[in-house]
Amino acid sequence: MTGKELDTLVEAAWEQPGVIGARMTGAGFGGCAIAIVEQRHTDSFITLVGKKYEERIGYRGTFYVASIDDGAREINKEVII
Incomplete structure (x- = not known):
């Protein structure tokens, strides 16, 4: 299920x-939107999408930025104990 807010984002x-x-994405309880964006475009993405969202919906959206690390690898449990 979706709504105007998620569709806009x-x-x-x-x-x-x-x-x-x-x-x-989400389990149908308000949901969430996710976007994969090239790192060099992150700031402009937040600014432009945020502006369009606020214009259409009437309030500010919240953005969280996550980045990937070195990828999956084996963890040596002796190191973390």
Whole structure:
């Protein structure tokens, strides 16, 4: 299930440069949108999508930025104990 808020976020995300993918996610309790964005476009993405969201919805959205590390690897349990 979706709504105007999530639709706005995802539609605005796809319009931005550097977007590799964007979609809605969640278990149907308000949901969430996720976008994969090239790092060099992160700031402009937040500014432009945030502006479009506020214009259409009437309040500010919240953005969280996550980045990947060195990838999956084996953890030596002796090191963390």
